[in-house]
Amino acid sequence: MKILTAAQLAEADQATLKSQNISSTDLMERVSTLVFNKIHERLNGAPVPVKIFCGIGNNGGDGLAIARHMIQHGYHVTTYVTNCSKKRSKDFLVNYDKVKEVTKDWPILLDCEEDIPEISPKDIVIDAIFGIGLNRPVKGWMASLFNRTNDSGAFTVSIDMPSGLFSDTAQPADSAVIQADHTFTFNSPKLSFFLEDTGNYTGTFEVLNIGLDPTFIHQADPAAMLITRESAQNIYRPRKKFSHKGDYGHVLVMAGSKGKIGAAVLASTAAINSGAGKVTAYVPSCGNDILQSSVPEVMTIADSGVDQLNDFKTELEKYILCVGPGIGTSDEVVSAFAKAIKLQSSPVLIDADGINILAANIELLKDVPAKSILTPHDGELERLLGGWDSSMERLDKAREFSMQHDVILVLKGAHSITVYKDHMYINDSGNAGMATAGSGDVLSGIISSFMAQSYDPLMAAVFGAYIHGASGDIAAQTYAHEGLRAGIISNFVGPAILQLFRQENK
Numbered sequence: 001m002k003i004l005t006a007a008q009l010a011e012a013d014q015a016t017l018k019s020q021n022i023s024s025t026d027l028m029e030r031v032s033t034l035v036f037n038k039i040h041e042r043l044n045g046a047p048v049p050v051k052i053f054c055g056i057g058n059n060g061g062d063g064l065a066i067a068r069h070m071i072q073h074g075y076h077v078t079t080y081v082t083n084c085s086k087k088r089s090k091d092f093l094v095n096y097d098k099v100k101e102v103t104k105d106w107p108i109l110l111d112c113e114e115d116i117p118e119i120s121p122k123d124i125v126i127d128a129i130f131g132i133g134l135n136r137p138v139k140g141w142m143a144s145l146f147n148r149t150n151d152s153g154a155f156t157v158s159i160d161m162p163s164g165l166f167s168d169t170a171q172p173a174d175s176a177v178i179q180a181d182h183t184f185t186f187n188s189p190k191l192s193f194f195l196e197d198t199g200n201y202t203g204t205f206e207v208l209n210i211g212l213d214p215t216f217i218h219q220a221d222p223a224a225m226l227i228t229r230e231s232a233q234n235i236y237r238p239r240k241k242f243s244h245k246g247d248y249g250h251v252l253v254m255a256g257s258k259g260k261i262g263a264a265v266l267a268s269t270a271a272i273n274s275g276a277g278k279v280t281a282y283v284p285s286c287g288n289d290i291l292q293s294s295v296p297e298v299m300t301i302a303d304s305g306v307d308q309l310n311d312f313k314t315e316l317e318k319y320i321l322c323v324g325p326g327i328g329t330s331d332e333v334v335s336a337f338a339k340a341i342k343l344q345s346s347p348v349l350i351d352a353d354g355i356n357i358l359a360a361n362i363e364l365l366k367d368v369p370a371k372s373i374l375t376p377h378d379g380e381l382e383r384l385l386g387g388w389d390s391s392m393e394r395l396d397k398a399r400e401f402s403m404q405h406d407v408i409l410v411l412k413g414a415h416s417i418t419v420y421k422d423h424m425y426i427n428d429s430g431n432a433g434m435a436t437a438g439s440g441d442v443l444s445g446i447i448s449s450f451m452a453q454s455y456d457p458l459m460a461a462v463f464g465a466y467i468h469g470a471s472g473d474i475a476a477q478t479y480a481h482e483g484l485r486a487g488i489i490s491n492f493v494g495p496a497i498l499q500l501f502r503q504e505n506k
């Protein structure tokens with residue numbers, strides 16, 4: 001699914017009016033009817049007090065139209081207008097007049113200086129103050145209104161966006177935002193819904209298809225792609241009947257050190273569980289027997305280093321290198337890492353200490369083949385890029401780094417984001433149970449396995465992140481979030497691939 005910017009959505013709006021030969025008032029009616037139907041389905045006529053707060057732009061116009069539908073259906077509605085300026089939009093005014101056709105209780109105009117209405121925990125608040133037209137931080141009286149709403153305990157439903165939330169630019173620290181319990185958003189979710197510092201404001205969210213012009217949407221270059229089950233289905237490549245293990249590649253997992261051989265076990269098990277034809281673990285010699293007894297399908301090469309890697313020697317000719325989990329960062333390890341990287345001509349996967357080594361020895365980046373994949377968590381990313389003030393800045397810096405070094409970054413988190421130059425792919429699978437030691441090692445194994453199976457590296461990263469999250473989601477149905485361990489996630493790769501094509505109703 002495409003995630004479009006506020007500017008693109010405004011353009012899509014105009015393209016729709018033209019291609020469907022409708023007025024903006026018609027489109028607002030379509031949108032507000034959709035939202036009303038959703039609310040009505042849930043409230044089913046319940047006599048709860050509903051307070052609808054409307055701004056004076058088109059988000060407020062949506063709010064007024066929703067108010068009209070609710071009043072017509074007998075709901076107990078009080079409508080407020082945050083009447084802070086005279087620049088009311090045309091469709092706000094049209095819908096302001098239309099409310100008067102269904103009730104004598106005209107919308108209450110708030111003067112934006114003193115009167116903040118009482119909001120009780122028993123109220124339902126509909127927030128239609130600002131949508132994608134927000135253009136500056138929310139302060140002063142409006143911020144007090146937002147804080148009153150947020151502190152009220154009332155169930156709050158936001159229209160299109162929680163008011164005060166910016167859709168695709170950095171959220172100013174001093175701007176008030178409505179904390180919604182649920183958000184109905186139009187056409188596509190907004191980028192800020194997926195970022196750590198802003199993603200909680202929406203509560204749960206639901207995307208309503210408001211019938212925007214499909215040609216415009218098809219042609220639009222998105223701010224990011226949301227990777228859902230459907231997107232993953234399209235990336236998946238089925239195996240061929242007359243194929244053999246040589247067709248599915250060989251992953252060489254260079255990982256582990258004394259006390260962290262588990263990282264090598266987890267990454268190589270995940271690689272074999274995800275379909276690689278062959279997997280070999282390249283480990284310090286203390287790890288050799290551990291690997292051999294814990295996962296018989298995985299071959300091993302013991303390095304000359306006993307407790308940690310100190311060299312890189314292999315007779316293998318063709319393989320995908322997955323390097324970094326649990327290797328440490330001592331001088332010996334750095335030289336083994338540097339030697340291994342220098343020998344590679346096709347893209348590699350670098351994780352964990354591999355990233356820490358690169359961050360501390362940035363000159364090694366020149367030996368990293370183009371389109372290699374780095375999978376940092378935020379600690380590693382900070383070492384690599386320096387810090388950031390907002391999630392948007394984090395993305396900007398990642399894009400710049402990717403462009404400069406021609407590498408793919410998988411920024412791990414609740415919604416892992418794969419960044420390659422100007423392109424971003426936001427993962428929509430996974431759960432908080434996956435915040436557990438070794439979960440990232442499993443991801444490295446999964447992604448490198450798809451690289452070995454000849455997925456293009458960018459698609460291997462995007463698909464691998466999706467399958468990793470989906471494995472965690474299926475596993476959590478049996479183990480709960482708390483019971484998830486990295487090794488369990490890895491065992492659910494098969495069910496996650498099966499689920500891609502399972503019929504919904506089975």
Ligand SMILES: NC(=O)C1=CN([C@@H]2O[C@H](COP(=O)(O)OP(=O)(O)OC[C@H]3O[C@@H](n4cnc5c(N)ncnc54)[C@H](OP(=O)(O)O)[C@@H]3O)[C@@H](O)[C@H]2O)[C@@H](O)CC1
Binds near residue numbers: 087
């Ligand atoms: N294609 C679509 O997606 C469709 C979108 N639709 C709907 O339209 C919505 C977008 O409407 P919109 O463009 O009129 O902007 P909106 O969000 O109402 O805000 C503008 C108002 O806010 C004000 N303002 C801004 N920041 C402020 C601040 N910090 N503090 C104070 N004021 C501030 C700004 O004031 P000004 O800058 O002019 O002084 C102006 O008055 C969209 O979210 C969706 O609900 C559907 O109806 C149809 C299809």
Ligand SMILES: Nc1ncnc2c1ncn2[C@@H]1O[C@H](COP(=O)(O)OP(=O)(O)O)[C@@H](O)[C@H]1O
Binds near residue numbers: 377415430436437441
């Ligand atoms: N709250 C969360 N929701 C979804 N996925 C998560 C969450 N927390 C962590 N993950 C996923 O779990 C993995 C953790 O990786 P990482 O921090 O490198 O673990 P480790 O270093 O222990 O292997 C990443 O793929 C990340 O996206």
Ligand SMILES: [K+]
Binds near residue numbers: 161163
């Ligand atoms: K809103």
